[in-house]
Amino acid sequence: MTELERHSYDVVVIGAGGAGLRAAIEAREQGKKTAIICKSLFGKAHTVMAEGGCAAAMGNANSNDNWQVHYRDTMRGGKFLNNWRMAELHAQEAPDRVWELETYGALFDRTPDGRISQRNFGGHTYPRLAHVGDRTGLELIRTLQQKIVSLQQEDFEATGDYEANLKVYAECTITELMKDGDAISGAFGYWRESGRFILFDAPAVVLATGGVGKSFKVTSNSWEYTGDGHALAMRAGATLINMEFIQFHPTGMVWPPSVKGILVTESVRGDGGVLKNSEGKRFMFDYVPDVFRAQYADNEEEADRWYKDADNNRRPPELLPRDEVARAINSEVKAGRGTPHGGVFLDVSSRLPAEEITRRLPSMHHQFKELADVDITKEPMEVGPTCHYVMGGVEVDPDTASSTVPGLFAAGEVAGGMHGSNRLGGNSLSDLLVFGRRAGMGAATYVDQLQERPKVDEADVDAAATEALAPFELEGGENPYSIHQDLQQSMNDLVGIIRKEEEMERALGRLAEFRGRIAKMTVEGHRQFNPGWHLALDLRNMLTVSECVAGAALLRQESRGGHTRDDFPEMSPEWRKKLLVCKLDAEGHVNVTEKQQIPMREDLLELFEIDELKKYLTDEELPTA
């Protein structure tokens, strides 16, 4: 190994979205020398795509809101499969995390009395989402980015070097984690620009790599979302949970083809937009499931009154949790009541004055105008489900965000458990902040307690380098772009929104074939900024993640949240008690095993009415009155 750049840090954060930046801020504030590594330029992470807002029970818009109500909503949204401790911490700490952003310079939209304005969203009882128009994710990422810069300015004052304690390695990709025995000792990767290798010697690594959407054909996710953190964790010996639960956001663009999948924010519905089929019918009233009948209106009059008087009316069914709305749209289209381009209509033009639409939904107005030639103040949008978020991820300790591997932490979308079987809109940005901070703190504490710094094994470094260069070695193999397209098509067709045993078995068969094709693929050109090579390396990760999704989905014989089985349409209280855990075996194959959930703490159980608990829990689990 001749050309290898080496750096030594206390904490290395992989990923520079909301979770990664918040983790890095915390680690640096705890006095740890910290590196942030991102595949893209600094400030471009997928967090910018978040539109609607950040859920936090501040009670600014409705003073009845508090963490207990937020906790209940989150558990309901996830169909009670959530890790209850994570949901508890999240609901309790989210307001502090949002207020803290204001001290970093964030400018949220305001209430008339000058506080942070909060908006309605699917599954949230009260207006709860702190927001900036429909570009909240951009505000979040820019605020955290500017806080990083501000810490660097402090370091510059003290040392004369901006990067003395906190440095961003942009356009750099990690391909392997290094271990010393059981514990993490570093991370190995390459610079995208030059293709040269880089090694970080570090006892603690925080994964904040986001999700896995690029394994699916129709997705709202960007190219970065290739499940890197999920796969890195697996290869380092950590476990993943809940991988069968994939969120299909109900409203992605369906036309033109080149933008199929791009997100249309839930705020359109939160602010009054309604879903209609080709017959002009507001069909969501036909799809309110029994568990939600008490909270959702069964007629248009009541639903419309709710926007003005939420305390005395039930919510419009357009604001059901995302899994319900996505399935409903899917059913309407299958029944032949879809739009010309295979979606349904989302109409805000007949519901709000044009100027109100452009004020509240500026990005949506802009996006449809520029990309689809549609003026949303005058005509309805065509929308359909798009792969948006993976609920599953690295199994972590709720309080410290530590994985099962010492020194390996995970936060944000790459971590599993918080959202159960389905995430509520708005709970992602708050998740990033709450658990990003906890991961940074967990990593710092872990480093403080270490007796001896784990060492990087040079043989592992050589092996990682050889593996990374393998796609250049073969000639005449397939090009990675065509393998990627086939993988996406298979996942979309066979492990998509509605699943069947036979199709998932077929998917697993195909994935085994992909393993062979990926081993033999060929990359042209050289190492300098070569997207073909980058994709080839990401493909391995997408494959591992796809195997987890298909494997876990095949085993779970029920329908719950982001996992709908045509052959097992009911939700089963017995299955609620079980988590499916993915782990790599010695040969590198994905093993899926069952694990019992820890029962919910009694005081949290008491936050629910017994009648509601009966819908989710087995008789033995119910509290004894």
Add this chain to the structure above:
Amino acid sequence: MSYQGKFRVWRGDSEGGELKDYEVEVNEGEVVLDVIHRLQATQTPDMAVRWNCKAGKCGSCSAEINGMPKLMCMCRMNTFAEDEVVTVTPMRTFPVIRDLVTDVSFNYQKAREVPAFKPPADLKPGEYRMQQVDVERSQEFRKCIECFLCQDTCHVIRDHEENKESFSGPRFLMRVAELDMHPLDAADRQHAAQDQHGLGFCNITKCCTEVCPEHIKITDNALIPMKERVADRKYDPIVWLGNKIRRRPA
């Protein structure tokens, strides 16, 4: 509805390069970035291009299309005639790394030179109160997606490498304006705008506003008001007198 489009794309690296011609399929509803991706997938797997969200939200795919600074993801193919040659070149103001990818580190350096938001000393988190009308001015500037097209087009630095040191460019002058107009920022921004970020170089030709994909009125709402604030301060006789008195040695 598809046709063979004629594309001319700059290929090369920091050593040099050239425009290369390609014929590539174009389908209904596509944008320039789709066609660049099809080139990658079918003819030029190693063509370097930056992109992320493909929805005009991240500001990664900046380039010059027929000489105009634009986001490739927001440039629709139906704005060109079918037989028109579409020329795609990297942003000219920044050094080329490879093909359409440029070294934009200049912008990250300039970002560091703008002192961060200074929180008010007397308010705890959760106690901030601001009116919507007062935050809206800075909110407009915070719509910026950092595509750096304004920096690319600004004639102060576009062909004047020598000005880069003393001029932060429209993006970061706007950042200074954003902080200056933040209702609770406790720092003084106006001296620095002129002295450290080169506001005086700007002669308000509005090129930055024209290329902004977020339609931020950079010149009218950020740069001109900032110039006025700096000028007021410099030429206001009371301020002038105050400065003289305060500067007098004790």
